[in-house]
Amino acid sequence: MEQELDISRQKKDLFRLLSFLKKYKVLLFFAFVFLFLATACEMYGPILVKRFLDDHLMKQYFPKDTILMLFSVYVVLMIGKIVLSYLQLLMFQQIAFKVVQDIRMKVYEHVHSLAFSFFDKTPIGSIVSRITNDTEAIKDFYVSVLATFIQQIVFLVGIIIAMYSLDVKLASICLGLVFIVYFVILTYRKKSFPFFMETRGQLSNLNAKLNEHLQGMSIIQAFNQQKRLQSEFEHVNESHYQAGVKTIRLDSLFLRPATDLIYTIGIMFVLSFFGVASFSNPVEIGTVYAFVSYLERFFEPITQMMMKLSLLQQAVVSSARVFDLMDEEQKAPVQEGSNSPKIVEGSIDFRNVSFAYDGVHNVIHDLSFSVLPGQSVAFVGHTGSGKSTIMNLLLRFYDVKNGEIRIDAQKLSTFQESELRSNIGLVLQDPYLFVGDIKGNISMYNDTISEMDMKEAAELVRANEFIEKLPNGYDEAVVERGSTLSSGQRQLITFARTIAAKPTILILDEATANIDSETEEAIQTALTAMRKGRTTVIIAHRLSTIQDVDCIYVLHKGRIVESGNHQELLAKQGLYYNMYLLQNKGSLQLAE
Numbered sequence: 001m002e003q004e005l006d007i008s009r010q011k012k013d014l015f016r017l018l019s020f021l022k023k024y025k026v027l028l029f030f031a032f033v034f035l036f037l038a039t040a041c042e043m044y045g046p047i048l049v050k051r052f053l054d055d056h057l058m059k060q061y062f063p064k065d066t067i068l069m070l071f072s073v074y075v076v077l078m079i080g081k082i083v084l085s086y087l088q089l090l091m092f093q094q095i096a097f098k099v100v101q102d103i104r105m106k107v108y109e110h111v112h113s114l115a116f117s118f119f120d121k122t123p124i125g126s127i128v129s130r131i132t133n134d135t136e137a138i139k140d141f142y143v144s145v146l147a148t149f150i151q152q153i154v155f156l157v158g159i160i161i162a163m164y165s166l167d168v169k170l171a172s173i174c175l176g177l178v179f180i181v182y183f184v185i186l187t188y189r190k191k192s193f194p195f196f197m198e199t200r201g202q203l204s205n206l207n208a209k210l211n212e213h214l215q216g217m218s219i220i221q222a223f224n225q226q227k228r229l230q231s232e233f234e235h236v237n238e239s240h241y242q243a244g245v246k247t248i249r250l251d252s253l254f255l256r257p258a259t260d261l262i263y264t265i266g267i268m269f270v271l272s273f274f275g276v277a278s279f280s281n282p283v284e285i286g287t288v289y290a291f292v293s294y295l296e297r298f299f300e301p302i303t304q305m306m307m308k309l310s311l312l313q314q315a316v317v318s319s320a321r322v323f324d325l326m327d328e329e330q331k332a333p334v335q336e337g338s339n340s341p342k343i344v345e346g347s348i349d350f351r352n353v354s355f356a357y358d359g360v361h362n363v364i365h366d367l368s369f370s371v372l373p374g375q376s377v378a379f380v381g382h383t384g385s386g387k388s389t390i391m392n393l394l395l396r397f398y399d400v401k402n403g404e405i406r407i408d409a410q411k412l413s414t415f416q417e418s419e420l421r422s423n424i425g426l427v428l429q430d431p432y433l434f435v436g437d438i439k440g441n442i443s444m445y446n447d448t449i450s451e452m453d454m455k456e457a458a459e460l461v462r463a464n465e466f467i468e469k470l471p472n473g474y475d476e477a478v479v480e481r482g483s484t485l486s487s488g489q490r491q492l493i494t495f496a497r498t499i500a501a502k503p504t505i506l507i508l509d510e511a512t513a514n515i516d517s518e519t520e521e522a523i524q525t526a527l528t529a530m531r532k533g534r535t536t537v538i539i540a541h542r543l544s545t546i547q548d549v550d551c552i553y554v555l556h557k558g559r560i561v562e563s564g565n566h567q568e569l570l571a572k573q574g575l576y577y578n579m580y581l582l583q584n585k586g587s588l589q590l591a592e
């Protein structure tokens with residue numbers, strides 16, 4: 001039953017691959033026209049040779065005009081075949097590359113629409129493998145397999161027609177060989193499917209491990225884990241090798257050897273047929289030549305197709321993995337309803353919100369709080385208390401199932417994504433920079449942000465002080481993740497990036513964590529300026545950075561257990577008081 005499902009899935013994915021060709025039906029039409037004409041030229045060649053052998057060479061009859069005409073037609077046909085073959089191959093290849101480009105872009109675009117919950121559970125290396133390795137295997141399907149199969153099938157049909165024009169009985173016997181080849185192909189597909197699936201899966205694991213190890217290289221070297229992880233990688237690599245060996249063994253049995261055996265049987269049949277026929281009737285040498293020539297050409301496309309079966313199976317298996325990703329239903333939350341409210345004032349309301357990442361175990365419980373326009377609030381608590389979850393829900397990276405969140409008295413789910421992203425600014429603890437330049441990383445290549453806005457934002461957060469000292473200033477190149485800049489410099493750039501967008505609501509996830517002590521005071525001044533006129537939500541670990549906010553919410557196991565300003569919470573001598581004492585090493589320093 002499982003094997004039947006596999007075959008059914010293969011057929012479904014194969015037809016889906018072919019459906020991408022609809023967009024290029026005009027190019028396909030001309031490619032087929034050139035293919036048919038090239039095949040006709042190829043098929044008529046042996047007919048001309050047969051006429052020369054039987055009508056002229058065997059009879060020693062060589063009229064100059066006739067021989068010259070035969071020679072000229074043959075040369076024209078061969079040149080025509082070469083030109084037409086080039087044109088049809090060029091068109092098929094062009095279509096193939098365009099289709100693969102379309103598939104790769106569809107997958108990439110779809111990945112951008114997936115929910116954070118999908119990325120929480122799926123290794124990044126596995127996703128990269130599907131977008132790169134698996135689409136590359138699909139490219140082989142269009143570039144090598146599909147073009148070869150179309151060409152060779154048309155070629156095969158032309159040969160069969162030509163063979164029937166010479167001898168119906170013998171052509172029928174040779175046609176029977178096609179069914180033997182079909183049986184071999186069918187058997188190969190059934191046997192090879194699980195092997196190819198295992199190989200692609202192991203390649204995905206290989207990429208996932210490689211991605212994880214490269215990203216954590218500093219930790220690996222710091223903790224001297226090279227040998228352990230090399231051994232781990234070797235184990236995954238060996239599994240991939242063993243899966244590949246299974247495929248190679250099957251290919252070695254079913255592909256070229258099987259075709260050569262069938263070809264040998266075919267030659268034996270043809271020669272035996274003419275040998276027996278020669279006892280009773282004379283056999284024309286031209287007919288024997290033409291038939292043997294056609295039989296050889298008959299197996300040429302079969303051999304070509306058999307040798308491409310491995311690529312076909314790889315492509316079908318890879319397409320299943322790519323289509324599974326394209327069909328992934330864990331989509332990022334989308335707008336509900338037809339209204340499109342705007343964020344103007346920036347008030348925030350959480351009403352009895354509970355949330356679980358796995359849908360079962362809540363990380364926040366019945367959470368309710370309000371933030372008035374222009375207010376600054378902070379959330380503090382031990383690791384796992386739910387601080388970052390509040391940020392993720394407010395940005396609508398995840399949808400709320402229990403309770404509701406409102407901005408400006410409108411349900412969060414009714415806002416368009418573009419409205420939320422343009423009006424909620426985010427600064428994360430780990431600053432992320434893109435390859436490009438500093439100017440592009442601040443403006444995020446947004447045409448609505450002028451150069452003046454960008455520089456004003458940089459000045460506000462004091463980023464201009466180091467940027468202007470760089471050799472190329474704002475045009476200074478930024479490498480992957482901005483690794484040539486200090487962590488503090490990267491953070492300052494993300495500060496400027498957020499301010500340049502002029503958000504109504506500001507979310508700061510321990511934004512000063514990577515700033516040195518000397519810079520922190522200046523940044524705190526900048527943050528105060530940033531918060532003016534903006535509703536600000538701060539996820540805080542260092543309590544010294546939030547003493548001037550309007551309200552502090554203390555979280556414990558996903559619940560608000562205390563709230564108030566800095567002085568009020570110290571006076572309660574509760575959880576916040578103990579956290580403050582711990583961070584200040586037992587010395588209570590009340591802010592004035």
